[in-house]
Structures are given as C-alpha cells and as structure tokens.
Amino acid sequence: MRILIIGTGYVGLVTGTCLAEMGHHVTCLDINQAKIDGLNNGIIPIYEPGLEEMVKRNVKAHRLHFTTDYAESIAQSLVCFIAVDTPVTPEGNADLQYVERVAISIAEHMTEYRIIVNKSTVPVGTAKFVGDTIQEVLDRRSVSIDFDVVANPEFLKEGNAVNDCMKPDRVILGTDSPKALAVMQEIYAPFMLSHDRLIVMDIPSAELTKYAANAMLATRISFMNELAGLCELTGADINKIRKGIGSDKRIGYSFLYAGPGFGGSCLPKDIRALQSQGKALGYEMPIVAAAEHINNRQKKVVGEKMIDYFSLRGGLAGKTIGILGLAFKPDTDDMREAASLILISQLLHSGATVKLFDPVAMDNAKKLLPDSPSIIWCTDELETAADADALALMTEWKQFRFLDFDAIIAKMKGRAFFDGRNQYNPQDMVKKGFDYFCIGQAAFLINEQVIF
Ligand code: NAD
Secondary structure (H helix, E strand, O other): EEEEEEEOOHHHHHHHHHHHHOOOEEEEOOHHHHHHHHHHOOOOOOOOOHHHHHHHHHOOOEEEEEEOHHHHHHHHOOOOOOOOOOOOOOOOOEEEEHHHHHHHHHHHOOOOEEEEEEOOOOOHHHHHHHHHHHHHHHHOOOOOOOOEEEEEOOOOOOHHHHHHHHHHOOEEEOOOOHHHHHHHHHHHHHHOOOOOEEEEEEEHHHHHHHHHHHHHHHHHHHHHHHHHHHHHHHHHHHHHHHHHOOOOOOOOOOOOOOOOOOOOHHHHHHHHHHHHHHOOOOOOOHHHHHHHHHHHOOOOOHHHHHHHHHHOOOOOOEEEEEEEOOOOOOOOOOOOOHHHHHHHHHHHHHHOOEEEEOOOHHHHHHHHHHOOOEEEEEEOOHHHOOOOEEEEOOOOOOOHOOOOOHHHHHHHOOOEEEEEOOOOOOHHHHHOOOOOOEOOOOOOOOOOOOOO
C-alpha cells in the first residue's frame, strides 16, 4: 500500500520508516526543505537508536521516499497520516495551526477518496475540525470527493521509538467508517502477527486516550516527586518506597522514579492542553493541574539544592558547575522542556559559569542557549569536571553509570555532586570524597562544618 506521512519529525520519520520496514511504500513529506534535502542525502535529522540503519535500508529498497511535494504525494497515496507538531499556545491550548495547514493542503490536492489519519496529539473534536476544514476547501473547489478522518494517536517513546513502533503495546483507532477501518487494519496487520493489539473505538475516545495516558504518566512521576520532598525532610528514602509500593501488582514499578521533573515534547504540553480542554467546558481538572504544579516546582529542586549548599560557601556567583546530560531523557537529542535548561538558567542567574556535556544533544542545546562566556561546551565527562566546584547529573545516559569518580574528583576544584537521577550509591560517593545530593533522600555530607 502507498502511504503518505505528513510531518517528518520524531513521530513522522519513525512511523514512516517502520511502515516501510513492514513492506509498505511510504513517502515522508515535510515543509522543511533542508530536512528533506538532508534525508535525501542520507542525513538523519534526529537521534533515535536504530533509526539511521532502518531509514537507509528502506531508501535503498525504494520503499521510503522524502519530498516536499504535496500534489504528487497525495495523488499517489490512499492514506495520508498527519504527524505534525501540536505545541501549546501561551494560554495552554493545543495549537492546531499546523494540523489545519495540512488539512487545507490535503484538500487542495486530493482528487479521489482519501483516508486522513491523525497521529498528532490533538484535543477531542480535532478529527471533526480536520473534516470540516477539508470539506470547506473541497466546497471552494466545487468538487465532491469522499474522504474519512481517523484518529490514531501515537504512543512511541523517544529513545525507544523504533522498538515501540515495530512492537506497539497497542494501536488505537478511532473511526466510524468501516471502509477506513478495513484499510487501517490492513496497514497495521504486519505489526499484529504475534497477537492482535488493535483497539477500535469512537473518535472522541481515541483522541482523549492519548491525553489520558500522558496525564496518568505525568501524575505518577509528580506523585513520586512530591513524596521525594517529604523523604528529604523525614529521613526516608524514595528509592526504597518505590520498591515497596511497586511490588504491589496494582501499582507496578514503572514511571515511579523521582527525579528533576519531567520534560520532553509531550508530557508537559499535553497536561497543559488537557486542562485547557476541561476549562473550555467549565470543568476543573485538579489532579492534572497538581501534576503540572509539582513538576514546575521539581524542576527547580536541583538548582535550589545548589543554591543552599553554596550559600554557606560564598554563594554561587563566580563558581563553576559542570552538568552531565542535557537531553530530557537518555537516548534522545530532544531538548524540549528539559530539566537541565531550568538548572542552567538558575545557575547563570546566580552568576555561576556552567560547563555542559551531553553525548548527543549538544547541537540542539546550543540552539536553545545563549552564546555566553558563562557557558562552556565540553567534549567529555572529565573535561566537564575540570576545575568545577560541583557536578550535576541531569540525564541518566548509560555512559554515566560507571564514571571514574577518582579521576573526576581529582580534576574538580570542589567536591559536591548533585545527582538529579539517583544513579549512584550515596555511601560510595561519600567514600570517594563527595558531598552527595540526590532526589528523595537527605544530603550526604562529608563534614557539615566545612565552610569555605
Ligand atoms: P516534530 O516537531 O519533531 O516534527 C513535526 C514536523 O512537522 C516538523 O518536521 C515540521 O517541519 C513538520 N511540519 C509542520 N507543519 C507542516 C506542514 N504543514 N506540512 C508538512 N510538514 C509540516 O514533532 P514530533 O515530536 O514528531 O510530534 C508530532 C506529533 O506527535 C505531536 O502532536 C506530538 O505531540 C505527537 N507525539 C510526539 C511524540 C514524541 O515522542 N515526540 C510521541 C507521541 C506523540
């Protein structure tokens, strides 16, 4: 089957490539000419494990194409997926301008029956909005062409996107059209060989399922982060509590890690958009609002610990802080809403110099941070540690799991380590000579009396 994916970002490129891998003929379209030119020259615009080889394999097999040409690609494709970005407006609403633009472009070029499948995360009512937008353009063109709109929200996780796409936990399809459903079942059939993971429902439920999933995940993280703060004040250990409650099958272990607050392109914006959907209908969503509130507070926690620590040591002004890991999570170069950005801004605001290192997100971080003499870009862990008064771990990349702490502390000027991801054993860190701070346990200080 010939399939068109509109929007060649994290979702569009991965989905298109995985559909091609399963034998479909896929065209990935984007309005970003440079991105498409790059892809046509073998340059993959995002970091995602396993993606590059799969793209190259399918391009070589002529199953995967990249274009900016709407007319030709819509003419060739029965099914057009929408995978464009849906950021939130400053007021917290889902911004549907890109989805609307795509709907208009499809309607301007379609000449026969098409299935428009929305993969972008969108509020309830968007399938109807897309349908109405397409119909308006068709009316303006004075043509009568049949079409269906399907809601097919995406659940892939950055950092594991290829795997998630090839072996989805579930595929949600919202449709009221048996004709469209039959085609969608055919598209996803190769992904369902071990067992059927298609869940078919009405369109509004499908649209809301995506927000419900992300709000649940956000709530679990914020709940643990809220408890973590209490642990720090009471002498309890959030890691032990995680094990203690995770062993209850009704709760489970996933998404119960305390940390520096969640970031990324999805959770923060989706819980904002979900609240605004409720608000528009006069319906308060206090649990979701609390998940957001706690997350905003949590994103400042590592910086506040540093401010406290250095308040007894002459203040942060003039200090040098090394930060290991910038991406919002490991195995991605995505910096959107990363907790590291809040920490960096707190440190710069306090007059500190920051030394930054991430295995793959440096280019994206450079686009978001100012060109400043207070920001030093490093090439590895040891360079980041050199002359630093403190180090912070903000992304738990695997390569940071077993750091050479003897070499690191020997290079540092100070001895504080702020572990935003609870990766290390506090007692071991103290033995190595660090004042060690993590999330959800009281500080582990070598000698509380030392004041510089
Ligand atoms: P992205 O920003 O990485 O990519 C979006 C792409 O769409 C960009 O390349 C942009 O140039 C392109 N685009 C914008 N307008 C266009 C137009 N009119 N025609 C053609 N291309 C256009 O976004 P993303 O992270 O892939 O997210 C896409 C959607 O999927 C969002 O709604 C997001 O919430 C949702 N989603 C994202 C993830 C994720 O992990 N990133 C997971 C699940 C769902």
